[in-house]
Amino acid sequence: MPLLAIGINHKTAPVSMRERIAFAPDRLQQALRELVADGAAHEAAILSTCNRTEVYCGLAHGDHQDVLQWLSRYHAIPAAELSPFLYVHPEQDAVRHMLRVASGLDSMVLGEPQILGQVKDAYQTANAAGTLDTQLERLFQHTFAVAKQVRTDTSIGASPVSVAFAAVSLARQIFDRLDGRTALLLGAGETVELVARHLREQRIGRLVIANRTLERAHALAVEMQGYAIGLAEIDAHLAEADIVIAATASPEPLVLAEPVRQALKKRRHQPMLMVDIAVPRDIAPAVGELDDVYLYSVDDLQEIIRENLRSRQAAAEQAEEIIDTQVAHFMAWQRAQDAGHLIRALRRQAEAIRDELLAKGRTQLAQGRDPLQVLEQLAHQLTNKLLHAPSAGLREASAQGDADTVAMLSALYRLDETAPPRP
Template identity: 70%
Template sequence: MSLLALGLNHRTAPVAVRERVAFAPDGLNTALRDLLASGGAHEAAILSTCNRTELYCGLKETDDQRITQWLGDYHQLRATDLQPYLYQHTEQGAVRHILRVAAGLDSMVLGEPQILGQVKTAYQTANSAGTLGTILDRLFQHTFAVAKQVRTDTRIGASPVSVAFAAVGLAKQIFADLPKRTALLIGAGDTTELVVRHLHETGIGRLIVANRTLERAHALAARFAGYAIALEEIPSHLGEADIVIAATSSPNLLLTAAQVGACLKQRRRRPMFMVDLAVPRDIEAAVADLDDVYLYTVDDLKDIIQENLRSRQAAAQQAEEIIAHQVEHFMGWVRVQESAAGISLLRRRAEAMRDEALARALGQLERGKNPAEVLRMLADGLTNKLIHTPCAGLREAAARGDADMLDSIKRLYQLDGKGFDR
């Protein structure tokens, strides 16, 4: 059986193409069974995220075009239209690809951890659908172990490389007791949602979300047990906030130095950490001059992110070395499985020879032949049968001048002369 990884991602296909070949989560079981029913794959799993769609298959034959054809047919696309955006990896290339994906080395954000959870979901879905076989099941288990090793042995995920994560990382450096702190988020867009998610994961004590549209603020705050307010209410709640992170598209300032200064008196000089992720700014630059305020802009975070990205790139080199070793480790296991059928056949043939010779010997004993003579005949007969095939192979290889075959047979039967000289 051949291994195949076939798909497209954020590097090879625009979002307009990616969204057309994405699989809805509630339709994956049906898609997996349909893929196997198409006849091209013996086992299969599908990884489908906003950034990639990938099919991992154990092929009955080496014809991967049937998988491409199925992918196009399933999404009502011509395979020829899909082909320019696709990549495919086979055998150890497929193993290397899934290990790199799970470790975050093939992600839009290098080293991001979410992809491992998505790979685990793909495995669980295929397992539930009954489309995993021995090879893919072992490959996914190996993948999870390698991804864990990469996270443990390198710093691939140690340094934040998104503005949302970097902002929360700075907050954790300034306040060691985040569960006792209150955060005010200004805005309710995608960036703010990421910040809220990260703050929630760190166990922030209280969340306040302020937005021009109160309904959007409510929708975001409710998902994380937060409290929603309108922008006009910010001055009334600013004094409660230890952390303020602003990310709106407003053309005007939302927080002035005068407002923050008045708030500091209310807080009795307790420090505030503020991050302005907006362009143009939401927080007046003069706020940075106030005592007890730590104000960072998006440019400050970009400098941090660039340094962290360099750190991740160095860690990625270490991760690639781990993966190279683990690819060979898995392929060694595959080769053992492929040899199992040959080993089983060899054993069955040997056992058949034994049973035949033993039956003949028992018959001779029943007819009254000398037991010692019967045993000699049994031993001679078994010896001749067992060495016939390798001896014939040695003669044929010698006649052809096939030095490689001669060496292989000698190694297989340990014909180096050691241990048998008398």
């Protein structure tokens, strides 16, 4: 099945489009089953994060247009509106893209480690949905091994650069010192956990962690020496927050303009920094229009991130060399699988010829024919039938002056033209 990677990311689409095509985590398995049932793909996995939504699949038939049309129908976005933001990577390019993504080479933050965990989540979701077959299963396992090799053999992950780190760096630029400040974190996933760790390293005064599941918020708050609340309590704690960093999977904004306006009054208009890392957005865009609020989306972190990339460029070049080699290894495996199908077909054909002639030989023996004569005739007929197709092909290629086919058959059958004919 032809491989395909199709999607959008932070390089090709603004956050307003990325949030429209994002998949809710609790809908992913069903979406995958619908994609395969639709007939556009034989096997599929979907990677959906704040910076990208990508479909990796083995095509059942046709080309990427079938997958594009399914995406269009699923998200109710006209294909003509979606197409300009999409990239399409077939076959070898799809393999290279997945390896680069998992190794952090295609991330907003070069070399960031969180993406590998997200790729693993995509694999586990597709596995649970039952939409993986041999080719994608092998590609994911190969990808995990290559990403580990990149981390081990290069220094691409040596410096603490990530979207979470960039958000905390922004807070330091605005407030200079973070001790004595209060940070309100929305969500309790991996990104928020990383934000919390960076904030603790910067000696943040107080941490408040809000999450839909209070138990998860409490577990993270205990570890980070913070305070846990439910999402319904966010508005009541906004006035305390100097810094709000949001990264939930909520389909609707959790922070609206009016509660922030009321919080600013209670704060006597002391400034608030709000960083929205979520896609779809957790903080309504109208909040950014309020005085004394500094609202940054994930796209706004680009400049901060660029400043932290220089040390990783040499490591990235080394990683690209590793990926070039590993793409070649995977494609060699894929070609071997294709050859395997041909080998099995060739063997089935030869066995059918053998069985046919063996049945005739047994009949002749049962009729009393001389066993030696039957054996010699069987060997003669078997040789003729097995060599008929390649001999005919060789004669035809020679007559047409097709030197490549002649050379291929000579190599395939390991023919030595210098050997003397048998007497």
